[in-house]
Amino acid sequence: MQEPIYYEVSFEIAREFIASWSDGEIASPAPISAAEITMMKAMLANAVITYNQLVNYKESYVIELSSYGVQYTPYYNKLGERIIWLNGFMLERYSSSYTEEDGDYTRGVVFGLDGGNYYFQTAINLAKQVISPVRINGFA
DSSP: OOOOEEEEOOHHHHHHHHHHHTTTOOOEEOOOOHHHHHHHHHHHHHHHHHHHHHTTTOGGGOOOGGGEEEEEEEEEOTTSOEEEEEEEEEHHHHHTTSOTTTTOTTSSOOOOSSOGGGEEEEEEETTTTEEOOOEESOOO
16 A cells, blocks of 8 residues: 655644644644654554445545545643644645645645545554544545
8 A cells, every 4th residue: 555645744833723633632742753653654554444444335435545645743632641643635635726835734734624535634642552543524
């Protein structure tokens, strides 16, 4: 399986989105190592496989991870655990309407109010090494 393109987004830029996604359980920025990024990629790939198995009745709901950009932001929650927030978006949807400069997905969070499986979010708890189920923005 081909990997998506990953973009690290600063805590300051993503803070508002993470807070709404995590019910405000957000404290401060956290570091992330190369090994943790590798683990993050593997955990996301497995979570997407699980998601796709659950929606196998409808091909249009399946996430083809290689077609996505994934923004990620590591942070500490209020318990002091390191979390990685992941925000996936289908690259094809954006490549036709943005310039190359606008394609710098580290400068802002890509989001949609609906959009079906064009967008998904999840989070990894590094302390517990668990990933929450992939959530899409609704079935458009």
